[in-house]
Amino acid sequence: MTSPVTTDPEAGNQESSALAAGLRGLRLPIIAVFLAAVVGGILLLISGDNPFSVYAAIVDESFLSGSGIGRTLEKATPLVLGGLAVAFAFKAGLFNIGGQGQLLLGAAFAAWIGYSIGLPTVIHIPFAMAVGGLVAALLGAIVGALKAYRGAHEVITTIMFNFVAGNLTDYLVSRDGPWNDPEGGAIARTPRLQDSAIIPTWGEIPMGFFFACFFAVLAWWLLNKTTFGFEIITTGANKHAAKYAGINVNRIIILTMAISAFLAGVGGAVQSQGVFGRFEASNNTGLGFDGITIALLARTNPIAVIPAAVLIGGLNASTTRLQQDFRIEPEVVSILQALILFFVAAPSVVRYIVRWKGLDDAEDIQLTGGWGS
Amino acid sequence: MKDVKPVTLFFAVVALVLAVISYQWDGRQTEAVVSRAVVEAGPLLLGALCGLLCERSGVINIGIEGTMLMSAFAGFFIASYSGTVWLGLLGGLAMSAIVGLFLAWTSITLRQDQIIAGTIINIFALGFTSFYYIQGRTMPGVPSVSIPFLEDLPFVGPMLFSHGILTFSAMFLVVVVHLFLYRTRWGLRTRAIGEHPSAADTVGVNIISLRYRNVILASMLGGLAGLHLLQSASSFQRGMTNGKGFIALAVMLFGRYRPFGAMGAALLFGFLGGLQAQLQFKGALDIPPQFFGMIPYLLTIIVLAAAGLAARPPAAAGTPYEGA
Amino acid sequence: MAQLLEMRGLTKTFGPVVANDNVSLKLDAGEIVGLLGENGAGKSTLVKMLFGIYAPDSGEIFFDGQPANISDPGDAIAQGIGMVHQHFQLVPPLTVAENIMLGAETVAHSGVGAFLGRMNVAEAEAEVRALSEKYGLHVDPSAVVEDLPVGVQQRVEILKALNRGARLLILDEPTAVLTPKETDELLKVMRALADEGVGIIFITHKLREVLAVTDRVTVLRNGKYIGSAITADATQQSLAEMMVGRSVVLRVDKGEAEPGAPVLSVQNLRVKDDRGSDAVEGMSFEVREGEILGIAGVEGNGQREMVEAITGIRKVEGGNVVFGGDDFTNASPRSVSEWGVAHIPEDREKDGVVGNYSVADNMVLNTYFKAPFASRGIRVMSEVRKWALQLIEKFDVRPRTITSPVTSLSGGNKQKVIVARELSADNRLIVASQPTRGVDVGSIEFIHNQLVHQRDAGKGVLLVSAELDEILGLSDRIAVVYEGQVVETLAGESATRERIGLLMAGGSGDS
Known part of the structure; x- marks a missing residue:
């Protein structure tokens, strides 16, 4: 073994190597998206569509026109937060697969604050968002506590809470429920939010998107610059060593799940306050699962969650056009997402298909480590 | 059977006594609840057997939900277009075997994170089955079997001896999986590779091929679980699994990774489901239906919290094999 | 006797590391060859090539005079090579008979049972019983392996190899986990097996054992073949020099201890292990400023749980942990380390x-x-x-x-x-668990000196080690633990290997 006695050559140019590493980190997600498009194209061919015109329509609809970009960012807003929720939990070795339920709670409770009380706008908007986020955070804390003290695995409990939250919010806005909109007739929904609780748009661009980006930066800063973030990442990297180092692992698990759920809850609040102007259960399907794809596409980096969410948001924004022009069911987007997820999560496949030398260092991500973690 | 614990026996006897008392009190209702419990338990039990067999071999399968959905989808449309229910069942099984092959490939060969692999299956299945779904089709029903004479027995007759074939297959497969797991060469090797794969490897057991075979076989049990849903609902609906694949995982844990344990746990879930349906149907309780709807999910969480620490998963579950 | 094995010029590299460089070894039937070397000398790599776990880069292996073609453990077993690994290759929840027949199961001979592979457990257990009587290796075939003591589990491993008709047995560091008494029993078993014609490769770094049981010794150092010797002609000193490459200082240089006030006091401590059974059952001892207290004992007698309880990682079920007069029973790991407790944990990777x-x-x-x-x-x-x-x-x-x-x-x-x-x-107490396990000689010396240095600076040192030489070389006082209790505390200078060995095995020490 050689042992060069030098004074740490890497220390000086750390910033530039971080940038290079960041750029190198982009290759795998890009190839993954490309491969997913190829396989998705084959599936489209099977159902009798021309994949090229379908993809062209998606790009045209979601990314090329001003109103399209606005719609894409609107769709991307809750996805940034949902993706952050999953990515943040991954840092502590936790898989929050229950973004859906947390998002529903956030959406419903924010809507309740939004329609039922009158406040000045500067207070009303953040207050409603905070209540939505905190109710979801409470649910996350319960999940964390069940994991920390009872060993109940979060993958199952969060999924189960999705159904519980779905039923609960359904009830709250149903005809017998306390938050029902009497003018809604058969539609189960809350009354319309007061104007003071509605998040405005800036031209075509929804302001909620900036809130979401702010949370992404905040999450990145928290994880990478603070001692609390160090405790979270240490817990995720080696729970045992964390415990030996004096970190209260149970506390970290509970707090991380709570923060993760808070982010998802705010994502729901933004839906009610910025997009629909009320809470209606059927408006929010599937968003929770998109977060998983986005978090992995971003390789759990909070900042990278933003472009990943914009990409998936663009896909989601094109479904109406696809249905009109090609009579393609909106679920084609879920298939594309599952394919992206597969290729991102399995770098060895990508390496096998694309034999680039430089890709060898695209490390495999073992995120969850089974039941024991 | 020598591996039945006294506690299990005790609960079984208590359940039986309660059932008899209830039957004396209101025969018809009791029969309805218990019969429904058996039917509801079927898919959970088959799903739990799927998870159990995978984990006993050292592979975590949280894609049971997606496996069920894919199999039900294939089963429904093949039965619908061919007009033959048997072809549908075969097609469903074949589809679940393909899903199993995918899980095996990603988690054994590619050594990918197994929980992510399962999640991919779930997301893909939901998208795929909804995308290719065609409305308004019907399929021939899955045949039922009533065992002559036995079905006429009071109480146990309708409860145990008159069901769709897949409900029978669930009961039968519990026994089969138990016997094979504990009495055969295959079972011994399976238990070994889930606990201590290098011990099996150093005596010449081919871990990769055994894990592949077991994951595919197990996924076909998951496929049967999906077909069982089809048997009850008699048509395919989008997202018809409704989390049952995850509840099956809780059933597996509660049953401590043992086939008969899973059966007990599945019957408990099934019974509560049956009770809920009956009470709701009768309008016996003035509670919003959404709260009834939460029961199985909350119950799963409670079961996990109660059993989570007690159930010891196979030591190697979730870890790809890297060689001795 | 006839030559059983010859390994000629084997080389194996892992990336830039040369694990084995042109290594040769010969073995006759009925002979015991000691394969001696320090941690990382390449002993395990060599036998793993013989057992088909690694493929050699170059070199040849002859078994029974024929070029052996061994590409995986299955081949090795089929040709009559058995291996008892350092980490047991036993499936803990399975029974002894199930473990022994795994891979070569006793199944029904005919009919549907044969087709389905139905196991014949009664027949398998009878086979195990017969085999264990033949070699004097007593085990209960229907016992579950995880309930057995380590020494018995090792017997199961040996039976497993013999059951497959092993004529060559590789024992990889078999005594590391045994009490001195169990070690002596194992050495007897090895002799008996050799008398039956089995050839044995015995891997160890303990000179005493090599001298006690082997016929010849082969020494490796840094992956290189250093030499062979007839055991009868060798001495501890000559083998140690071959192994380390220079004359070794067997005792650490240290001055007289000047103990002060107690820094750690453990009173009647009770702790449970991971499976909820009692691991520490009323342990009491004291560590004072400026002294090293060595905890001697075979692994698995509660040391790990004791250390984890002191450092706040494991729950204390009864008794007290006191640091310098303040009660820290069930305190958090953070508050323990803030008081001034340093902890070098046993499992460093984890x-x-x-x-x-x-x-x-x-x-x-x-x-x-x-x-x-x-x-x-x-x-x-x-x-x-x-x-x-x-x-x-x-x-x-x-x-x-x-x-x-x-x-x-x-x-x-x-x-x-x-x-x-x-x-x-800036600490007051150092808790060091197996501080030199798997560490090269240079680092061992460095770490030992650091611990003595800390003592001389007036800190208390609690040293837990399974290496008797380390305990004897460093400790000012030695507490011997057996089944979760301190059986006796001895002064360092008056302690002998024999007396501690007896105490570690549960003997009274006075007899």
């Missing part, structure tokens, strides 16, 4: 370091939140780097870079990172 963190981050793993490494909850990386650069210099961590992940370091350097972190803080 508990001591975060593998994918840099050396720098590992150097502050338990001080990251304190000034100057953090200010108001924000990490100050420049201070972390400065500190880490100082420590790698002072503790001779190689390579001299603080940015590489700790996983890329050798075992000895990983341990140095932990030792540097724990010993450079």
Whole structure:
């Protein structure tokens, strides 16, 4: 073994190597998206569509026109937060697969604050968002506590809470429920939010998107610059060593799940306050699962969650056009997402298909480590 | 059977006594609840057997939900277009075997994170089955079997001896999986590779091929679980699994990774489901239906919290094999 | 007797590391050859090539005079080579008979049972019983392996190999986990097997055992073949020199201890293990300032649980842990370390370091939140780097870079990172668990000197080790533990290997 006695050559140019590493980190997600498009194209061919015109329509609809970009960012807003929720939990070795339920709670409770009380706008908007986020955070804390003290695995409990939250919010806005909109007739929904609780748009661009980006930066800063973030990442990297180092692992698990759920809850609040102007259960399907794809596409980096969410948001924004022009069911987007997820999560496949030398260092991500973690 | 614990026996006897008392009190209702419990338990039990067999071999399968959905989808449309229910069942099984092959490939060969692999299956299945779904089709029903004479027995007759074939297959497969797991060469090797794969490897057991075979076989049990849903609902609906694949995982844990344990746990879930349906149907309780709807999910969480620490998963579950 | 095995010029490299460089070894039937060398000398690599786990880069293996074609363990077993691994290859929840027949199961001979592979457990158990009687290796075939003591599990491993008709048996560090009494029994069994014509390769780094049982010795050092000797002509000193490459100091240089006030006092401690059974059952002892208290005992007699209870990681079920007069029973790990307890954990990969963190981050793993490494909850990386650069210099961590992940370091350097972190803080008590396990000789000496240095600086040292030589060489007082209790405490200078060995095995020590 050689042992060069030098004074740490890497220390000086750390910033530039971080940038290079960041750029190198982009290759795998890009190839993954490309491969997913190829396989998705084959599936489209099977159902009798021309994949090229379908993809062209998606790009045209979601990314090329001003109103399209606005719609894409609107769709991307809750996805940034949902993706952050999953990515943040991954840092502590936790898989929050229950973004859906947390998002529903956030959406419903924010809507309740939004329609039922009158406040000045500067207070009303953040207050409603905070209540939505905190109710979801409470649910996350319960999940964390069940994991920390009872060993109940979060993958199952969060999924189960999705159904519980779905039923609960359904009830709250149903005809017998306390938050029902009497003018809604058969539609189960809350009354319309007061104007003071509605998040405005800036031209075509929804302001909620900036809130979401702010949370992404905040999450990145928290994880990478603070001692609390160090405790979270240490817990995720080696729970045992964390415990030996004096970190209260149970506390970290509970707090991380709570923060993760808070982010998802705010994502729901933004839906009610910025997009629909009320809470209606059927408006929010599937968003929770998109977060998983986005978090992995971003390789759990909070900042990278933003472009990943914009990409998936663009896909989601094109479904109406696809249905009109090609009579393609909106679920084609879920298939594309599952394919992206597969290729991102399995770098060895990508390496096998694309034999680039430089890709060898695209490390495999073992995120969850089974039941024991 | 020598591996039945006294506690299990005790609960079984208590359940039986309660059932008899209830039957004396209101025969018809009791029969309805218990019969429904058996039917509801079927898919959970088959799903739990799927998870159990995978984990006993050292592979975590949280894609049971997606496996069920894919199999039900294939089963429904093949039965619908061919007009033959048997072809549908075969097609469903074949589809679940393909899903199993995918899980095996990603988690054994590619050594990918197994929980992510399962999640991919779930997301893909939901998208795929909804995308290719065609409305308004019907399929021939899955045949039922009533065992002559036995079905006429009071109480146990309708409860145990008159069901769709897949409900029978669930009961039968519990026994089969138990016997094979504990009495055969295959079972011994399976238990070994889930606990201590290098011990099996150093005596010449081919871990990769055994894990592949077991994951595919197990996924076909998951496929049967999906077909069982089809048997009850008699048509395919989008997202018809409704989390049952995850509840099956809780059933597996509660049953401590043992086939008969899973059966007990599945019957408990099934019974509560049956009770809920009956009470709701009768309008016996003035509670919003959404709260009834939460029961199985909350119950799963409670079961996990109660059993989570007690159930010891196979030591190697979730870890790809890297060689001795 | 006839030559059974010849390994000729075997070479094996892992990346840049040459694990075996042109190594040769011969073995006759009925002969016991000791394969001697330090940790990392390449002993395990050599036998793993013989057993088909690794493929050699070059060289030849002849078995029974024929070129052996061994590409996996299955081939090795089929040809009559058996191996008892350092980490037992037994499936804990299965029975003895199930473990022994795994891979070569006794199944029904005909009919449907044969087709389905139905096991015949009664027949398998009878076979095991017959075999164990033949070689005098007594075990209950229907017992579940995880309930058996380690020495018995090892017997199961040997039976497993013999059941497959092994004529050549490889024993990889078999005595590391045994009591002296169990060790003596194993040596007897080995002799009996050799008398039956079995050839045995006995891997160890314990000279005493080599001299006691082998016919010949082959010595490896740094992956190279150093030489062979007829055991009858060899002495401890001559073998030690071949093994280490220089004359070794068998005792650590240290002056007289000057013990002060008690720094740790453990009173009637009771702790449970992971499976909920009693592991520590009323342990009491004291560590004073300026002394090293060695805890001697075979692994699995409650040492691990005791250490974890003292450091706040495991729950104390009864009794007290007192640091310098303050009660710390069931205190949090953080408050224990803040009081001034340094902890070098037994399992360094799992508990001591975060593998994918840099050396720098590992150097502050338990001080990251304190000034100057953090200010108001924000990490100050420049201070972390400065500190880490100082420590790698002072503790001779190689390579001299603080940015590489700790996983890329050798075992000895990983341990140095932990030792540097724990010993450079301002502590009052050092708890060191197996501090030199799997560490190269140079690092062992360094770590031993550091511990003595800490003692001389007036700190208390609690040293837990399974290596009797380490305990004898370093300790000022020695507490011997057996089944969760301290059976006796001896003064370091008056302790002998024999007396401690007897106490470790549960004997009274006076007889």
